[in-house]
Amino acid sequence: MVKPKLAPPADDKPVKVTVELPAGLHRDLVLFGEILGRAGGQGAVEPVRLIVPILERFLATDRGFAKARKGDGK
Known part of the structure; x- marks a missing residue:
């Protein structure tokens, strides 16, 4: 089984942001x-x-x- 590198999201007080995602990216996020x-x-x-x-x-x-x-953006 593949183990994702991401832990399940923690509950935190959110800031509302609206964003449009390409359909392919949304499908990948669902998967x-x-x-x-x-x-x-x-x-x-x-x-x-x-x-x-x-x-x-x-x-x-x-x-x-x-x-x-x-601050070392060289």
Whole structure:
């Protein structure tokens, strides 16, 4: 079984944002939520609940962003 690199999203007070996703990306998020749910022994995770943890993980692992954030954006 494939183990996703993303943990199930934690409950936190959200800030409302409206965004339009391409249909293909939405399908991928639905599939990812199903896989994540199976891996965690739960039901599928709703795509909207995946967006924040995916973005957080992306930003946390982006070396260019980390450098720029520290003020060394050379």
